Amino acid sequence: MSKEVPVAGANDRSSSSDDAAIRRASLVDTEKGRWERMWPVIACGAGLFSDGYLNGVIGSVSTMLSNIYPTTYKNSPAQRNVGSLAFAGTVMGMLFFGWSSDAISRKWSLFVSTLIIILFAALGAGSYGAGGSTSGLFAALAAFRFLLGIGIGGEYPAGSVGCAESTGELKAGTRNRWFIMFTNVQIDFGFLVAAIVPMIVVLITTESHLRVAWRICLGLGVIPPLSLLYMRIKLQEPEAFQRESMVKAQTPWVLIIKYYWFRLLIVSTIWFIYDFSAYSFGIYSSTIIDNLLGENTALWKSFGWNTLITFFYMPGCIAGAFLADIPWLGPKKTLAIGVFLQAIVGFIMAGAYSKLKDPANIGGFVVVYGLFLAFGEAGPGDNIGLVASKTSATAIRGRYYGIAAAMGKVGAFVGSYVIPIVINNAPNDTRAGQDPFFVGSSLAVLAGVLVWFLPPIDQDTIEQEDVKFREYLSQNGYDTSQMGLKNMQSESSFDGQAVQAEKV
Structure with a gap:
């Protein structure tokens, strides 16, 4: 069970439910058309494609750099720094x-983060060492990747929470799936494109021109955020943010921490575990395939197998999006089922690795590994962001989501260092392939257990959470009338809409 701060009594709970229903009616019963309701969801969330592409493509870029600079890059800290500093x-x-x-x-937070991505994605593609220095090139690329990561980081709290709040105007029974479609599905689609692009670029340029190929692959990452820039200029603040923001109010930190610390700890830990596996395995998948195929295999074929592996992200994340809207299943159960299934496949893969590692069985390896990734996307990949965006009040949602997502990236950062160490310290080649999956699967089981400490989540959780949080603040002496960006009518002014709430 999640740790909740108690409310005053049954009458208060009934009042909370009524207030949430009235708020819901005021959001849904507008004169906006379908596109007017949908485009803010797209504009806020679709930028996460850049996260998927720019983080995914660095694995293939790293493989190219290892081929170009087999000594100075492959046998130096540069390989890990370039792959990890963005985190x-x-x-x-x-x-x-x-x-x-x-x-x-x-x-404006979202707009600024978009500009940062555009600038440093371009600079990363043009990285250069003074006087043609190889070490200078690697240092510049690592620095630009770090700064690029700051912009990518802004897409999560600014973009995802805006996306979640904008789905409030969509039809009930579809809100979870549309949030997922323009957040995690975008990330996974970015990973898929990041796997396809290097294969095509290397086929076009040939392996004799890898110095051009890796720059093209990074430079193409400028296009997605650039295409969203105009839409983001036209955005308005979400209605929920206009009502519940504490921009003009004093933030009651002590009350917030008392109310949310346990819930945030659970969400953050699950996200840490998910990203530990997802990003570390994803970034090194091209290297794993390259090792299975052998040193003499054409690079484009290695990238081709990597593309097939990455494709498994898509059916997983799309299926998870629809499962999250099934009333008797929902985000919480979908998350738990996904991590338990991922753990089972991971243990099977570890146990059968001695056979799967045979290059003759590369097809079987790809299928089993792909299922491991697909279950991870259908469960935690799709739903952890949804859980983080809906289990906190609007007034502090950006910080709550940002902390949880940051813990996830810490997990990715740790995983990108730990997985190679696990591989390098294995007693033999078979264990080098088995041990990472034993680690990942064991952590997945832990994540599945932690899911049950989360509160229930449904279509109207955002409105319900805002009402509960306001009541909690009021009961503890905080003046909630100072909340909101504009002079809002009192809650009682929505009474005329109460009848409409029955329809939602």
Whole structure:
């Protein structure tokens, strides 16, 4: 069970439910058309495609750099730094933009993070060492990747929470799936494109021109955020943020921590575990395939197998999006089922690795590994962001989400260092393949257990959470009348809409 602060009594709970229903009616019963309701969801969430692409493509870029500089890159800390420093920047971005999206603006936090992504994705593609220095090139690329990560980090608290709040105007029974479609599905689609692009680029340029190929792969990452820039300029602050923001109010930190600390700890731990596996395995999948196929295999074929593996993200994340809207299943159960199934497949893969590692069985390896990834996306991949965006009040949602997502990226950062260490310290080649899956599967079981400590989540959880949080603040002496960006009518002014709430 989740740790809740008690409310005054049954009458108060009934009042909370009524207030949430009235708020819901005021959001849904508008004169906006379908596109007017949908485009803010797209504009806020679709930028996470950049996260998937720019984080995914670095695995293939790293493989190219290892071929170009087999000594200075492959046998130096540069390989790990280039692949991992973006995660460190992302953590900083999540924390900073989580604060700014609550304390300043959802819209402008998102806009600034988009500009950062465009700038440093371009600079990363053009990385250069002074005087042609190889070490200078690696240092520049690592630095630009770190700064790029700050922009990517802003997409999570600013973009995802804005996306979650914007889904409030959509039809009941579809809100979870549309949030997922424009958040995690975008990330996974970015990973898929990041697997396809290097294969195509290497086929076009040939392996004789890898110095051009890796720059093209990174440079293409500028296009997605650039295409969203105009839409984000036109965005308005979500209605929920306009009503519940503490931009003009004093933030009651002590009350917030007392109310949310346990819930945030659970969400953050699950996200840490998920990203530990998802990002570390994803980034090194091309290296794993390359080792299975052997040193003499054409690079484009290695990228091709990596593309097939990455494709398994898509059926997993799309299926999970629809499962999250099934009333008797929902995000919480879907998350738990996904991690338990992932753990089972991971243990099977570890046990059968001695046969799967044979290059003749590469097809079987790809299928089993793909299922491991698919279950991870259908469960925690799709639903952890949804859980983080709906289990906190609007007033502090950016910071809450930012902290949870930052802990996830810490898990990714740790995983990108730990998995190679696990592989390198294994007693033999078979154990080098088995041990990472034993680690990942064991952590997945732990994540599944932790899910049961989360509160229930349904279509109207955002409105319900806002009402409960206001009541909690009022009961503890906080003046809630100072909340909101504009002079809002009193809650009683919505009484005329109470009848409409029955329809929602």
